[in-house]
Amino acid sequence: MAKPITLLLALFLMGGLYAVFSPADRSAADGNVNSQIVQGKELFQxxxxxxxxLGAEGTSAAPxxxxxxxxxVDFQVGTGRMPMAKPGAQGPRGKTEFTPAEISALAAYVASLGAGPGIPTSQQVSTNNLTAEEIARGGELFRTNCSACHNYEGDGGxxxxGKYAPSLGQTTASHIYEAVRTGPYAMPVFSSGTLTDQDVREIIGYLQTLHSTPNNGGFSLGGIGPVSEGLWGWIVGIGGLVMVATWLARKGARAR
Ligand code: HEC
Ligand code: HEC
Structure with missing residues (x-):
């Protein structure tokens, strides 16, 4: 009897928490956007x-x-490329000089000057519910569209x-999305007509699987990917299960 009651309590608690943390109402949000644009303009100048x-209209030094x-803006400032230190050369990735709130303000200001690709929502770049097939498809899309410059495993090249395509090992999901949609420096723009949001999500999922299995030395299984790793998973995993099952069966037999 205790279990259903705890479950109900948990559900009520979740509902309550959702109500507390769900987004504020629209009018408050609009006010924030206006003061953000003002703050962004000051930072920009x-x-x-x-x-x-002065009005981001471009000069002979910058577009x-x-x-x-x-x-x-979120991409260029968030990855520390802007403000550029040395005009002319490719702006290297670095530590950003701005807080997340300042980056949002700069982005809001530039967005207010003319329509362009927006910062993705967390759902647009979430890879939580991607299936194995979708991630494999992301790998195919990456090999077709990106590996010519970024290399097969995203190591860059x-x-x-004298230009280079950087390694993608430290790039966040939002920055990957933004790079695809805005085409920084020598990278082409991939519009949603070429790669849909779903395609980009699958590419992000693929890149994350590459980097969530770091090679910490030791036995690398030949690095040839899912085949050998799957085989070892099979042997060690199923082998272990068989051992546990045999042990349980013996213990059961003894108890009787
Ligand atoms: C020293 C000069 C310089 C400064 C300072 C500078 N930029 Fe840039 N910026 C450039 C140049 C040159 C480019 C084009 C080359 C490139 O994209 O790497 C560029 C490109 C960009 C782009 C990409 C435009 C596109 O077409 O996608 C954005 C966004 C940007 N800058 C934002 C900023 C912001 C915001 C700041 C201030 C925080 C800033 N920049 C400061 C020189 C500069
Ligand atoms: C023609 C070559 C080229 C192709 C094709 C290309 N990129 Fe790029 N990419 C670049 C270059 C060059 C940069 C560096 C831009 C800079 O320095 O401002 C870059 C930067 C990036 C970054 C930023 C990395 C970081 O951490 O700073 C990401 C993410 C990225 N590319 C993803 C992709 C994806 C995903 C694709 C395929 C859909 C792709 N690129 C296709 C050349 C390319």
């Missing part, structure tokens, strides 16, 4: 305007940001004229 121009969208 201090840190970005020397190259991109216009009208219409690049919040996604481009050199491009002509």
């Amino acid at each position: 201090v840190s970005c305007a020397t190259c991109h121009g 216009s940001l009208v219409g690049v969208g919040a996604a481009a 050199a491009l002509p004229n």
